[in-house]
Amino acid sequence: MVHDVLTGRCNGVAQPDALLVVIDATTLSRSLGFVAQALALGLPTALAVTMTDELTRRGGRLDVEALGTALGVPAVQVIGNRATGIPQLRSTLASWRDWSRAPITPPTSGPERASWTESVLAAADYTAPVPDSRTAAVDRVLLHPLWGTLVFFAVMFTFFQAIFTWAAPFQEAIETGFSLLSDAVHNWLDGPAPLLAGLLADGVIGGVGGVLVFLPQIAIMFLLIA
Numbered sequence: 001m002v003h004d005v006l007t008g009r010c011n012g013v014a015q016p017d018a019l020l021v022v023i024d025a026t027t028l029s030r031s032l033g034f035v036a037q038a039l040a041l042g043l044p045t046a047l048a049v050t051m052t053d054e055l056t057r058r059g060g061r062l063d064v065e066a067l068g069t070a071l072g073v074p075a076v077q078v079i080g081n082r083a084t085g086i087p088q089l090r091s092t093l094a095s096w097r098d099w100s101r102a103p104i105t106p107p108t109s110g111p112e113r114a115s116w117t118e119s120v121l122a123a124a125d126y127t128a129p130v131p132d133s134r135t136a137a138v139d140r141v142l143l144h145p146l147w148g149t150l151v152f153f154a155v156m157f158t159f160f161q162a163i164f165t166w167a168a169p170f171q172e173a174i175e176t177g178f179s180l181l182s183d184a185v186h187n188w189l190d191g192p193a194p195l196l197a198g199l200l201a202d203g204v205i206g207g208v209g210g211v212l213v214f215l216p217q218i219a220i221m222f223l224l225i226a
Contacts (some may be wrong), residue, residue, distance in 0.1 A: 046093070
């Protein structure tokens with residue numbers, strides 16, 4: 001489906017004017033296979049190179065400008081969680097009609113692509129990062145067939161227990177508060193205006209309270225997800 005859209009073969013969907021390819025600097029050699037397929041489409045293409053901070057932290061190196069030159073397309077360094085490079089990326093996107101094109105279509109398969117990838121990496125002065133020791137240590141536990149499964153069930157158990165246990169006192173407080181407010185409205189209006197009392201106490205206050213009583217559970221759930 002994606003290939004059909006990019007080649008203009010999807011009924012009812014216009015072919016895009018240009019492509020912005022987002023690649024991970026820590027896995028650049030693997031990402032270049034995807035870049036080659038994108039460039040082979042012949043559309044104006046630019047690169048957004050992410051994770052360069054992680055690449056540097058793990059002892060790797062990349063000249064983003066040289067990478068763009070080697071590929072023949074614009075390349076912008078972007079660090080999303082710090083908003084680094086976002087203005088430059090926006091400026092690049094605004095001038096997509098002026099983007100340079102790859103001088104030759106890169107090979108998309110076979111040994112030729114491997115040779116092309118190596119030449120691009122060399123031209124970009126690329127050094128692959130060393131494995132992240134922290135991630136590897138965590139993976140040895142979390143991806144283990146036994147320990148990883150036990151950790152998963154422990155996390156899920158804690159997750160649901162927290163939602164229902166931690167939220168209970170807050171839910172009770174909300175129910176009590178709205179119940180007292182409803183009783184106060186009944187005591188105030190039952191004599192002179194019983195219909196209005198029912199509307200406000202049972203309809204409005206009771207309805208709002210029935211919704212807000214779930215707010216603590218929702219808040220705790222999103223807090224744990226975050």
